[in-house]
Amino acid sequence: MRHRVFLWAVTLSAAVLVNCTLLSFFVEDQMTVLVSPVSARPDYENGCSRVALDAVKTGPDGSACLYAIREGQGLSSGLWAEVSPTNLLGVDEGSALVLAGEGQPYVKFSSRPLQGGERVRETEEQDPCSDTFLLLGTGDLSLPPEALTGGGFALLPQETVTQPFLKEREVSQLFGTGAQAQLFSLREVQDFAAALPLLSLAGGLVLATLFCAVGFCQAFPNKLRALFWAGGCVLLWAGLWLVLGRIQLPSSLLPAENLLDFSHYRETFSQIAAGLKAFPQDDTCAQTLETLTGNARLCLGALIGFGVILVLLLALSITLQHRKPPAGRHFSRR
Incomplete structure (x- = not known):
């Protein structure tokens, strides 16, 4: 027995x-966040570094931060996004002036909001395709003229959308850097x-x-x-x-x-x-x-x-x- x-x-x-x-x-594999990387460039005139303004995020504590892409070791091999606190010294010609490591890759856009300490996968832009976006709650956002509205929602037909779909990138292109919107791709x-x-x-x-x-x-x-x-x-x-x-x-x-x-x-x-x-x-x-x-x-x-x-x-x-x-x-x- x-x-x-x-x-x-x-x-x-x-x-x-x-x-x-x-x-x-x-x-x-499914929980790996797709990201578009960008590297910091030295700005010798101002004594700091330049990085795309879209790379500056709001951290868990509400302060400005960057998400650094780092290589893991051993059992944690692969790419990981780590919160890197920074001071936004200013904005010049669409670039943020920050104190950051030169040549260090940072997350510019991601497929969904990052939490920090998440596994990421760098993506390369692929051939665009047509799509339709569904916007939940228009708020104070300035909608394009071709948008359809109804019931507090907006439908945004798009002839060309860069693939893979990165929500932050599309929100930035439609409504400007730093805009917040609940946007979904019907594709x-x-x-x-x-x-x-x-x-x-x-x-x-x-x-x-x-x-x-x-x-x-x-x-x-x-x-x-x-x-x-x-x-x-x-x-x-x-x-x-x-x-x-x-x-x-x-x-x-x-x-x-x-x-x-x-x-x-x-x-x-x-x-x-x-x-x-x-x-x-x-x-x-x-x-x-x-x-x-x-x-x-x-x-x-x-x-x-x-x-x-x-x-x-x-x-x-x-x-x-x-x-x-x-x-x-x-x-x-x-």
């Missing part, structure tokens, strides 16, 4: 550990909706690996059956790795700290849905809303379906295993 309990504990722990490892790589919303079926498939594969682990424990010590369940688990992990590799969630729509912050998704997409409904006559808004709601329902239904099917299969397997064969008839030889 003790050996069987030990087998169950080790097998299920190993299955959970492998799943968590695969998911951790996925989460780390990115559609990309997020398109990734939902793959997310549900990944969730189903995770549940299936746990089911295979249970099947392995039940089949043991029958080596052939145990090998069947173990092989199925390995194949499912390979499939999970491939599916996760195909998923790329838009960085601008993700939460700042926790990828599984469902309250962030609920609030964000409730606002986006309300904005899309404010422009029912626009084909792009109607198509985006239909895709988003349809794929969200499909994702939820698929996860529930996966769970129900696996529970039923598990219950059936346990029932068949504990079912006693009917007693055979004894015939006497005449």
Whole structure:
């Protein structure tokens, strides 16, 4: 009995550990913030450095700061954004005069607001494409003449948008340096909706690996059956790795700290849905809303379906295993 309990504990722990490892790589990749770097240049005349004004951010304490891009070491290898407090000495021809290290790369634009201590990935500008921006709350912003307004929202069609989409860059170009606005790319919303079926498939594969682990424990010590369940688990992990590799969630729509912050998704997409409904006559808004709601329902239904099917299969397997064969008839030889 003790050996069987030990087998169950080790097998299920190993299955959970492998799943968590695969998911951790996925989460780390998705939470990496896309940034556009800029380097500080020396200004010998003023005895300081020059950096693009857009690189000067407001730090966690409300003071001016720069986000320095530094290379990590060891287990923390990669690029990281660190808060670098600075004094804004002045502004000259669109550049900020600051005390900063010469040649040090700093974050100019990012796909979402930085918190400091986050992993970042430098991006290069790619070919532009058309897009439509949804602005939540116009406030005192000066809107372009082609903008459509309604219900406190604004729709901004754009013929050319530099890729990848960096929210800070687009806000700066539309409303000026330092402007604050809740701006969303409908192209990115559609990309997020398109990734939902793959997310549900990944969730189903995770549940299936746990089911295979249970099947392995039940089949043991029958080596052939145990090998069947173990092989199925390995194949499912390979499939999970491939599916996760195909998923790329838009960085601008993700939460700042926790990828599984469902309250962030609920609030964000409730606002986006309300904005899309404010422009029912626009084909792009109607198509985006239909895709988003349809794929969200499909994702939820698929996860529930996966769970129900696996529970039923598990219950059936346990029932068949504990079912006693009917007693055979004894015939006497005449």
